[in-house]
Amino acid sequence: MAFALSDEQNELAATVRHLLARRSDSGAVRRAVAQAPGYDEGLWKTLCEQVGAAGLAIPERYGGAGFTLVETHVVLEQMGAALTPSPLLGSGVLAAQALLLSGHEEACTRLLPGIAEGTRVAAVCWAGEDGRWSTDRGDVRAAHQGEDSWSLSGTATLVLDGPAADTLLVVAMTGPRRVGLFEVDPAGERVRVTPTPAMDPTIGLAAVQFDGAPGVPLAVDAVGLLGTLHDIAAAAVTALQVGAAQRGLDMTVAYSKERVQFGRPIGSFQALKHRMADMLVEVETARSASWAAAWSAARLDSGLPERAALAKAWCSEALNKVASETVQMHGGIAITWEHDAQLVFKRAHATSQLFGQPHEHRRRLFRHVIGAAPR
Known part of the structure; x- marks a missing residue:
C-alpha cells in the first residue's frame, strides 16, 4: 500500500502554501503573535472562506466540506512549514472531532457550522x-x-x-x-x-x-471517546512537526549556499552535505509516519492507536534533531530573536510535549504490539 497524496490533495497543499507565502511570512507571524488573539484573524477568515480549512473534516450536514482528516492534515503541514499561528489544531481538529465523536446531534448541529466557518473558536x-x-x-x-x-x-x-x-x-x-x-x-x-x-x-x-x-x-x-480523540490529536500534531522540519531543512540548505568560509560556500563541504542528507532522511521518514497516522485517523480504523503512537514519537524526535541541526549549521545568528531558526527550535520542543512525549508514545506502541502478538 502506498501512502501518497492525490492530485487534488497536492493542489490543496499548493494553494495553502502560496497563500501563506503571501500572507504569513516571518514578519506577519511575529506581528500576529504580538497581539490578541494571537493569530491573524484576516488570514484565518481567508483560510476558512476560500480554502475551507476548518471545515474539511466536518460533514456537510454540519456545514463542513465533507472531506476527511487527511485533507486537514495537508493544511496543517503547510501551516507548520510557515509556522502560522491559527485555531486549526485546537478548534478545527480537537474540538470539532470531540463533538463528532460525542454523537450529540443537537450540539453538533448548533456548534459545528460556526467552527467550520471559522466564526466560532472552540x-x-x-x-x-x-x-x-x-x-x-x-x-x-x-x-x-x-x-x-x-x-x-x-x-x-x-x-x-x-x-x-x-x-x-x-x-x-x-x-x-x-x-x-x-x-x-x-x-x-x-x-x-x-x-x-x-x-x-x-x-x-x-x-x-x-x-x-x-x-x-x-x-x-467518554473514556472511549477520549482515547480516540487523543490519537487523532497526536496524529494532527505530527503534521505541524513535519512542516516545521521541512522549514528547518529548507532554511539550512539555502543558508549553506549563501554562507562562505575559506572562499567556498559551506554547502560544498562534504561533512555538511552528510548532515543535511541526514536531515532529509529525518523529514521524509517523519512525513511517511505522519501520513500513515492521518490515513488511519480519517478512517478510525483499528491501526490508529499504533500508528498515532509511532508517528508522534518519531516525528517529535525527528523535528528535535532537525531543529538542533538548523541552529548549529546557522551558527550564532540562529539564536538571535531576529532569525527564524529559534522559532523552529521552539516549535520542536513545544510540540514534542503536546498530547504525550516521545517516550510515552513508545511505551504505548510497545503495549499495543505486545497485546497484538500471539502468545
Missing part, C-alpha cells in the same frame, strides 16, 4: 495540573444537580486556543474512573480563563478555572 479543556491529557481522569469534577443539570469545579491547563475560545468543551470526572464531556460558556461568571505563556509563541494556551460553572453534558461516559 477549545477542549482536558489536561490536568500535571500537564497530561489522560483519558480516564482529570482535575475538573462534575457534580450532578438533577436531570441534565451539572456543575463543574476544578482547573484545566494547557488549553489549546483557550484565550480566544467562544465555546469550551470540558473533560470532567463524573464518577470513580469515569469522565464526561461538557459544554461550558467561557463568558460565565464562574469561569476564569488565564492565558499561559508558552515556549512556542505561535501556540495559544490557557489555564481555565471552574468554580461551580454550569455545564451541558455531551457525553457522560
